Amino acid sequence: MxxxxxxxxxxxxxxxxxxxxxxxxxxxxxxxxxxxxxxxxxxxxxxxxxxxxxxxxxxxxxxxxxxxxxxxxxxxxxLGLEKIYKAVLVGAGNLGQAVANYKGFEDAGFKLLALFDKNPKLIGLKIRDIEILDVDNVEEFISKNEVEIGIITTPKEHAQSVADKFVKSNIKGIWNFAPTDLKVPEDIVVENVHLNESLFILSYMYKEKNEK
Ligand code: NAI
Missing domain, CATH: 1.10.10.10 (Winged helix-like DNA-binding domain superfamily/Winged helix DNA-binding domain)
Incomplete structure (x- = not known):
């Protein structure tokens, strides 16, 4: 529009x-x-x-x-919330599992089809019925299922390579939790989430109120 x-x-x-x-x-x-x-x-x-x-x-x-x-x-x-978005998440560790466990994202229209990780101990486990798959298969999965949104919850050193996989398999939007700036083509949208930034605002407000 x-x-x-x-x-x-x-x-x-x-x-x-x-x-x-x-x-x-x-x-x-x-x-x-x-x-x-x-x-x-x-x-x-x-x-x-x-x-x-x-x-x-x-x-x-x-x-x-x-x-x-x-x-x-x-x-x-x-806000584009009239459709259901198909999403996958890469990096099924602490944060990835917490994101996957929260059903509210799904209720808002973001359907998590699968989680991906490289750790063999995690592959095959399920979080709320959503399976953790081998990250080697992520590109094929995205293409086959026409996934639109990719979520990154890997350590920052691995975030760019995950983003590259998303780009190659035609994902259009990335929700990035890794504390790093991703390089992606212009037609791909990236939204970074940094809880730290919110925490620092809290600490600023705390300081203002309590250090007089
Ligand atoms: P974690 O170590 O528990 O989980 C990371 C997972 O990523 C592991 O399961 C690991 O096997 C997997 N992984 C690593 N490289 C991979 C690759 N190339 N492909 C697929 N899977 C891969 O770490 P945690 O605590 O869950 O943190 C994850 C990320 O989220 C970190 O980058 C951290 O800095 C970030 N983070 C961001 C927050 C925010 O507010 N944006 C808050 C908390 C963490």
């Missing part, structure tokens, strides 16, 4: 939060909400929320606020 391409990543990065809160409102059968109320629960200012949502055509009505179901649906569409 062309219009979305022009929207800044700063705005895009706020959308999952709106989406999550709107989902919670829907669960509570709340049908409409003002930008002020949304501001109270998200922590963003009402004008920020209006500006953000105006990027996609508004969705709100003067004097009414937002229709929760409609806004949730539209944000889901914008």
């Amino acid at each position: 062309e219009r979305e391409n022009k929207v800044s990543m700063a705005v895009i990065r706020r959308l999952p939060k709106y989406y999550r809160y709107l989902g919670e409102l829907l669960d509570k059968d709340i049908t409409r909400i003002s930008s002020h109320e949304l501001s109270n629960i998200t922590g963003f200012t009402a004008s920020q929320i209006r500006q953000d949502l105006n990027n996609f055509g508004g969705f709100g009505q003067q004097g009414y606020g937002y229709n929760v179901e409609e806004l949730h649906k539209q944000l889901g569409k914008i």
Whole structure:
């Protein structure tokens, strides 16, 4: 969608939060909400929320606020959450198994078809019915099953070679947990996850509050 391409990543990065809160409102059968109320629960200012949502055509009505179901649906569409993504994960160690064990990703539409590792002791084990397979077979598996998303939870020294395998087998999106910057062709999207960064923000806030 062309219009979305022009929207800044700063705005895009706020959308999952709106989406999550709107989902919670829907669960509570709340049908409409003002930008002020949304501001109270998200922590963003009402004008920020209006500006953000105006990027996609508004969705709100003067004097009414937002229709929760409609806004949730539209944000889901914008975020590409209307389809089921097929995913595989490489590096079935501590973090890989924790990611695989969390069913919430699947509930959000990311279906983990298989885990891959190079450790023979892990190959053949299952995490929530998802089998750990030999990483030597990952490319064939991806092509055969038309997998779209690859998740990397190997040590950082191995992350690039895993990314190269993903690229060769035509994966389009990589969710990278290894603390390294991957080099991939331009048409492949990479989202890095660094829990450390979030932890450092916590430590900053802690310091600010407690070292006066
Ligand atoms: P781990 O050692 O428990 O697991 C790594 C797994 O990768 C092992 O099972 C190993 O056999 C496998 N592996 C190594 N090379 C491979 C290859 N070429 N192909 C297939 N499998 C391979 O390590 P842990 O604690 O699970 O950490 C994994 C990665 O996640 C590390 O890079 C770590 O720095 C990162 N990490 C990132 C976090 C984040 O917030 N992004 C948080 C915690 C860890």
